[in-house]
Amino acid sequence: MSRRAPLPRLAFRxxxxxxxxxxxxxxxxxxxxxxxxxxxxxxRLASGSPEERRAAAQALAAARDSSLVPGLVDxxxxxxxxxxxxxxxxxxxxxxxxxxxxxxxxxxLVGRRRDLAPKPGYLAFKAELLARIDPRFKAILxxxxxxxxxxxxxxFGGVPVEGIPALDxxxxxxxxxASYLSDAERVFGVSVKGETRAYPLRILDWHExxxxxxxxxxxxxxxxxLCGSGVLYATRGxxxxxxxxxxxxxxxxxxKLMVDRQTRTxxxxxxxxxxxxxxxxxxxxxxxxxxxxPVVVTSWREWRTRHPATTVLALDSAMERRWGFRYLPxxxxxxxxxxxxxxxxxxxxxDPKAEIYAVRLGERAKAYPVERALQERVINDTLxxxxxxxxxxxxxxxxxxxxxxxxxxRPGPAATELADAAGRRWTVGEEALAPASPDPEIPPLPxxxxxxxxxxxxxxxxxxxxxxxxxxx
Numbered sequence: 250m251s252r253r254a255p256l257p258r259l260a261f262r263x264x265x266x267x268x269x270x271x272x273x274x275x276x277x278x279x280x281x282x283x284x285x286x287x288x289x290x291x292x293r294l295a296s297g298s299p300e301e302r303r304a305a306a307q308a309l310a311a312a313r314d315s316s317l318v319p320g321l322v323d324x325x326x327x328x329x330x331x332x333x334x335x336x337x338x339x340x341x342x343x344x345x346x347x348x349x350x351x352x353x354x355x356x357x358l359v360g361r362r363r364d365l366a367p368k369p370g371y372l373a374f375k376a377e378l379l380a381r382i383d384p385r386f387k388a389i390l391x392x393x394x395x396x397x398x399x400x401x402x403x404x405f406g407g408v409p410v411e412g413i414p415a416l417d418x419x420x421x422x423x424x425x426x427a428s429y430l431s432d433a434e435r436v437f438g439v440s441v442k443g444e445t446r447a448y449p450l451r452i453l454d455w456h457e458x459x460x461x462x463x464x465x466x467x468x469x470x471x472x473x474x475l476c477g478s479g480v481l482y483a484t485r486g487x488x489x490x491x492x493x494x495x496x497x498x499x500x501x502x503x504x505k506l507m508v509d510r511q512t513r514t515x516x517x518x519x520x521x522x523x524x525x526x527x528x529x530x531x532x533x534x535x536x537x538x539x540x541x542x543p544v545v546v547t548s549w550r551e552w553r554t555r556h557p558a559t560t561v562l563a564l565d566s567a568m569e570r571r572w573g574f575r576y577l578p579x580x581x582x583x584x585x586x587x588x589x590x591x592x593x594x595x596x597x598x599x600d601p602k603a604e605i606y607a608v609r610l611g612e613r614a615k616a617y618p619v620e621r622a623l624q625e626r627v628i629n630d631t632l633x634x635x636x637x638x639x640x641x642x643x644x645x646x647x648x649x650x651x652x653x654x655x656x657x658x659r660p661g662p663a664a665t666e667l668a669d670a671a672g673r674r675w676t677v678g679e680e681a682l683a684p685a686s687p688d689p690e691i692p693p694l695p696x697x698x699x700x701x702x703x704x705x706x707x708x709x710x711x712x713x714x715x716x717x718x719x720x721x722x
Contacts, residue, residue: 281312281314281316282312282314282317282368284368284369284370285370287309287312287314287316287317287320287368288317288320288368288370288374290305290308290309290312290317291305291309291317291320291321291324291374293305294306294309294321294324294328294335294336294339295324295327295328299332302332302335302336303335305335306335306336306338306339307335307339309321309339309342309343310338310339310342310343313342313343314343314368315343315344315364315365316365316366316367316368317343317367317368318340318343318344318359318362318365318367319359319365319366319367319371319401320367320368320371320374320375321336321339321340321343322340322352322355322356322358322359322401323374323375323378324336324378325337325340325352325355326352326378326404326405327378327381333350337350340355344358344362344365346358352591353589353590353591354591356402356404356591356593357591357592357593358593359401359402360399360402360502360591360593360594361593361594363399365401367400367401369392370392371392371400371401372390372391372392372393372394372400373390373391373392375390375400375403376389376390376391379405382405382409382498383409383410383412383498385409385410386410386498386499388513389410389497389499389508389513389515389525389526390403390525394525394526394527394529395525395526395527395529395530395531395536396524396525396529397522397523397524397525397529397531397536398501398517398524398525400525402501402502403499403500403501403506403515403525404499404500404501404590404591405498405499405500406496406497406498406499406500406505406506406590407498407588408496408498409498410495410496410497410498410508411495411496411498411508412496412498413455413456413457413458413496413498414456414568414572415456415457415458415459415460415493415494415495415496416452416456416458416459416460416461416562417460417493418460418461418462419459419461419562419563419565420562420563420565421446421560421561421562421563422560422561422562422563423558423559423560423561424447424553424556424557424558424559424560424561427549427553427561429564429576430449430549430561431549431578432548432549432550433548433549433550434449434450434451434548434549434578435449435450435546435547435548435549435646436448436449436450436546436547436548436549436552436561437450437453437470437472437479437481437544437545437546438544438545438546438547438552438556438559438647438679439463439468439470439481439542439544440463440464440543440556440679440680441463441464441465441466441468441542442463442464442465442466443464444463444464444465445552445556445558445559445560445679446461446463446559446560446561446562447549447552447553447559447560447561447562448470448561448562449549449561449562450546450578451576451577451578451579451580451581452562452564452576453470453472453479454472454474454580454581454582455572455574455576455581456472457471457472457473457474457496457505458470458471458472458494458495458496458507460484460493460494466483466485467483467484467485467491467492467493468481468482468483468484468542469481469482469484469492469493469494469507469539470482470544471494471505471507471518472505472518473504473505473518473519473706474581474582474585475500475503475504475505475588475589475590475706476503476504476505476518476519476702476703476705476706476707476709477602477604477701477702477703477706478504478518478519478607478700478701478702478703478706478707479544479546479700479701480518480519480521480541480544480700481541481542481543481544481698481700482521482539482540482541482542483539483540483541483542484539490511492509492510492511493509493510493511494507494508494509494510494516495507495508495510496508497515499515500590501517501524502591502592502593502594502706502709502710503589503590503591503592503705503706503709504517504518504519504706504709504710505518506518506524509528512526512527512528513526513527514526514527514528514529514537515529516539517710519702519706519707519710519711520538520710521538521539521540521541522536522537522538522539523536523537523538541609541698541700542698543649543679543696543697543698543699544698544700545647545648545649545679546646546647546648546701547642547645547646547647548644548645548646548647549561550645551642551644551645551647552645555665555679556679564576592705592706592709594708594709594712595705595708595709596704596708596712598704598708598716598719599618599704599716600704601703601704601705602703602704602705603618603619603620603703603704604618604619604620604701604702604703604704605617605618605619605701605702605703605704605707606618606619606622606639606641606648606650606699606700606701607699607700607701607702607707607711607714608632608637608639608650608697608699609698609699610632610633610635610637610697611633612633613632613633613715614632614711614713614714614715615630615632615714615715615716615717616702616704616707616708616711616714616715616716616717617639617648617717618704618716618717618718619641619646619648619701621717621718622639622641622648622717623641623642623643623646623648624643625641626640626641626642626643626660627639627640627641627658627659627660627667628640628641628717629653629657629658630717632715635652636652636653636654636655636656637650637651637652637653637697638650638651638653638657638658638667638682638694639699640658640667640677640682642664644664645664648699648701649677649696649699650696650697650699651681651682651694651695651696651697652694652695652697653682653694654694656669656670656694657669657670658675661674661675662674664677665677666685667682673685673691674686675694678693678696679696680693680695680696681693681694681695681696682694682696
């Protein structure tokens with residue numbers, strides 16, 4: 250990679266009269282800037298005056314204060330392409346690198362350069378920039394907010410706060426009334442305390458978030474279309490309070506950040522952890538983490554056949570018209586074709602868009618390539634010393650996981666059955682893997698709360714994850 254040396258002290262001194270003329274303080278070359286001085290220069294970098302932009306960029310380069318790089322990258326995003334040259338020169342001078350001219354290139358550089366810690370006041374400055382799009386960002390990003398991720402890796406996702414409308418307790422109908430669905434269409438299948446419900450991807454592709462009640466329990470189904478992960482969370486707190494979520498308009502490593510409407514805390518779609526805001530505070534009781542519940546991506550035919558009493562989302566034509574959506578299979582994917590966001594932490598072990606089935610037990614995590622799982626159908630495995638079995642149905646694409654104790658399994662005579670080493674038949678259920686013939690001496694084996702994801706999204710947040718069929722980590 251090529252590097253450029255910072256401006257020499259003499260060049261900075263020659264620049265001083267222009268800085269004074271523009272109302273800028275000229276610090277000694279090589280010295281750190283105060284937050285007021287540094288963020289003041291970044292504000293002037295977005296000026297409409299070419300002379301002022303150039304003076305600010307040269308002052309930033311001469312100050313050699315790398316703690317301004319995160320804020321400079323955020324500012325770079327808001328600059329028209331024809332006005333980026335001076336800011337780009339400052340970035341090269343402050344980092345010694347030339348990763349490219351795209352905003353994404355520089356976000357990825359900041360991600361892998363942990364030495365580029367931002368100057369105090371960074372979150373307030375970032376919120377100030379984003380407030381140009383939506384003033385509500387100031388209630389989410391603010392100085393002093395507890396953080397469990399690097400705020401400099403949080404980027405604007407292209408929409409304002411709740412710019413993608415969540416579905417709040419949406420209307421649902423019996424399976425027999427869902428004439429709009431074809432057999433092969435994919436749905437998220439949910440079962441809570443015996444009640445089953447299906448959420449078609451043709452609808453969730455647009456809304457990405459559902460706050461609902463199933464089996465008497467409040468739940469949130471959060472779907473990140475960028476990382477391909479739909480995760481079901483229980484949202485009733487220990488004190489009995491309920492949380493509801495919306496789309497924050499922000500991303501972290503191309504992963505959707507949810508925002509809870511009660512505290513304005515940001516949460517990771519993929520981990521269910523509070524990552525920035527009041528509930529991200531790792532105090533005496535630790536940070537907040539949402540319990541994960543089982544969910545399956547399957548065909549509408551498989552789901553309704555297994556669960557004839559299921560309900561499914563009703564089509565809401567009024568909402569479709571109000572937001573300009575088209576609740577047709579693949580319509581949302583066509584609209585966002587080519588949309589991508591920066592992810593610096595990558596692995597070449599699988600194709601970035603390869604679908605994996607993710608299982609977490611405690612602090613251990615493992616990814617099972619869905620294509621391989623569908624080929625093998627039954628995978629007897631262990632994770633963190635805990636025996637588990639992954640069951641895949643090639644007909645519907647559904648993948649589920651269960652604890653297996655000391656048993657091993659093989660495919661049974663039907664897609665809904667397994668057989669153990671003794672030849673006993675087991676039924677693949679939503680709550681558990683249970684003996685086909687009930688036996689009080691043989692308890693059911695509980696389901697594990699796995700979900701699907703793209704490899705790109707999963708690895709970016711779980712780089713220490715094990716990969717089934719891959720090299721040990």
